[in-house]
Amino acid sequence: MSPKSLERQAILECRGLSKTYTEGPQxxxxxxxxxxxxxxxxxxxxxxxxxSGKTTLLNLLAGLDVxxxxxxxxxxxxxxxxxxxPRGLWRNQHLGFVYQFHHLLAELSALENVMLPLLIRGxxxxxxxxxxxPLLARVGLAARADHKPAELSGGERQRVALARAxxxxxxxxxxxEPTGNLDQHTAxxxxxxxxxxxxxxxxxxxxxxxxxxxAAQQHxxxxxxxxCLAAQSRP
Ligand SMILES: Nc1ncnc2c1ncn2[C@@H]1O[C@H](COP(=O)(O)OP(=O)(O)OP(=O)(O)O)[C@@H](O)[C@H]1O
Numbered sequence: 001m002s003p004k005s006l007e008r009q010a011i012l013e014c015r016g017l018s019k020t021y022t023e024g025p026q027x028x029x030x031x032x033x034x035x036x037x038x039x040x041x042x043x044x045x046x047x048x049x050x051x052s053g054k055t056t057l058l059n060l061l062a063g064l065d066v067x068x069x070x071x072x073x074x075x076x077x078x079x080x081x082x083x084x085x086p087r088g089l090w091r092n093q094h095l096g097f098v099y100q101f102h103h104l105l106a107e108l109s110a111l112e113n114v115m116l117p118l119l120i121r122g123x124x125x126x127x128x129x130x131x132x133x134p135l136l137a138r139v140g141l142a143a144r145a146d147h148k149p150a151e152l153s154g155g156e157r158q159r160v161a162l163a164r165a166x167x168x169x170x171x172x173x174x175x176x177e178p179t180g181n182l183d184q185h186t187a188x189x190x191x192x193x194x195x196x197x198x199x200x201x202x203x204x205x206x207x208x209x210x211x212x213x214x215a216a217q218q219h220x221x222x223x224x225x226x227x228c229l230a231a232q233s234r235p
Contacts, residue, residue: 010037011038011040011171012037012075012095012172013072013073014073015070015073016069016070016071017031017036017057017067017070017071018033018068019056019057019067020068031053031060031067031224032227034057035229036222039204040203040204041198041204042198042205042206043195043204043207043217043219044207044218044219044220046221046223047208047210047212048223052225053224055208061174062174063079063087063091067080074090092168093121094171096170096172096173097173097176098173098174098176100177100181104157104161105149107148109146109148110145110148110152110160111136111145115129115131116164118168121168136163139160139163139193141159141160154181154182154186155183155186155189155190158178158186159190162175170203172205174205175209177210177211178190178207179191179209180210187211187214220232
């Protein structure tokens with residue numbers, strides 16, 4: 001395949017994705033037949049009111065939850081068709097995930113948190129450290145490598161979480177409210193980092209956010225409404 005056709009191959013794709021939650025006798029359809037294509041270097045924002053299904057969609061795209069109908073293809077592979085262990089490895093190789101509440105391990109330092117995905121992949125401590133240190137520097141936290149999450153500010157923790165999502169050199173990073181707990185200045189820093197990484201390293205970003213300012217800075221905004229995903233025209 002030529003580099004150009006590789007570039008046009010969606011790194012993450014969903015087709016006819018639906019999700020219904022069953023609570024006792026009640027069924028709640030949260031997502032209805034959603035199609036989405038994410039290409040290298042894309043920056044997409046998904047907006048929608050509270051309870052519209054944004055997190056549910058992100059979890060399905062990440063293979064953390066199972067769809068009621070439809071498919072998710074990550075780097076061309078249907079996640080639902082894979083066994084648990086290879087699916088985890090495939091996800092670890094191609095996807096980074098930044099959660100709203102960062103989910104850093106409290107007992108590990110910032111550096112150790114960033115090293116973790118590589119240690120899980122079976123890399124040595126030295127290899128993991130060699131990859132994690134420059135990333136911490138890139139997010140402006142070289143001097144905080146030995147600090148535990150409790151000793152960092154909210155913005156610093158979010159940047160550690162971003163470095164951890166990037167350390168495995170994923171093709172796509174999913175972010176749930178990446179600036180939800182950040183002040184305006186730190187949110188702007190996170191945005192410029194996302195922009196730089198998308199342009200220079202062709203990493204694709206899918207951001208779920210309530211922050212319309214952040215959404216407006218991405219290539220495309222999608223709105224989730226009554227289970228359907230619609231592309232928005234730019235403001
Ligand atoms: N495990 C579950 N079982 C039953 N219903 C659920 C479950 N998870 C989510 N829901 C319901 O699905 C709907 C969508 O939830 P989701 O968390 O995806 O929304 P959201 O758009 O991310 O909301 P917010 O912006 O408030 O975080 C909500 O009505 C929620 O109550």
